[in-house]
Amino acid sequence: MIRLNNITLTFPDGDTRVTAVDNISLTAHPGTVTGITGPSGSGKSSLLAVAATLIRPDSGQVLIDDIDATQLNPREATDLRRNNIGIVFQQSNLVPALTAREQLTVMNELGAQHSRRNRAKAAARADVLLDAVGLSDQGGKRPHQLSGGQRQRINIARALMNDPSVLLVDEPTSALDQERGASIIDLILRLTDELNTSTLLVTHDLVHLPRMHGVVHIVDGRFVDALATA
């Protein structure tokens, strides 16, 4: 589960500071997808970066499975991120030289020694996830041999390699047409249910919002409305 309590985040802006996130609180429960939406520059990506423990907020708590990430030292925060959080970034950052399957198994090699699975278990997990995202027959292909939608599926599978309890997804449909975008949202909803992740999904694509379990609207860094659609 992820709970953000009264998050405020500012960035330096000349002699002053710009407030990117202004006292936002939200909770995402296991098995649910919460949409985060708002105009460009409203603070969506900043809020997601705070949730991902990539940026420490000026104030507020980031509770990941009841651990307050803002109280951890950088090494502890990295461990928490690796073990408990899966992140799908806006830009696909697949490694060009690796096959789809290797994009997943390499996650295990990058993890902390004590949290690594053995190679056979990591390979088995990669196969399960490739199947879950509908690409079990594409595991040998490199990113340039895959379509945009397929690459996004690999991104999602990779984020799930370490069995995270929290899944954070930034604009997963922005590079896709409506139909492919909708099928990526279907996939995220299904995997959230099957793997019981607490999922936050940033999107400016309003068409997808009615399918989320909850929606948080942000304008100028501030929470303006939340409606439960489930």
Ligand SMILES: Nc1ncnc2c1ncn2[C@@H]1O[C@H](COP(=O)(O)OP(=O)(O)OP(=O)(O)O)[C@@H](O)[C@H]1O
């Ligand atoms: N690293 C940074 N340094 C300074 N200001 C920043 C930084 N990152 C974001 N901001 C500012 O914080 C505010 C929120 O930006 P953010 O990227 O979170 O918005 P967003 O809602 O994700 O926008 P978009 O939909 O265009 O991606 C903006 O005013 C932006 O200019």
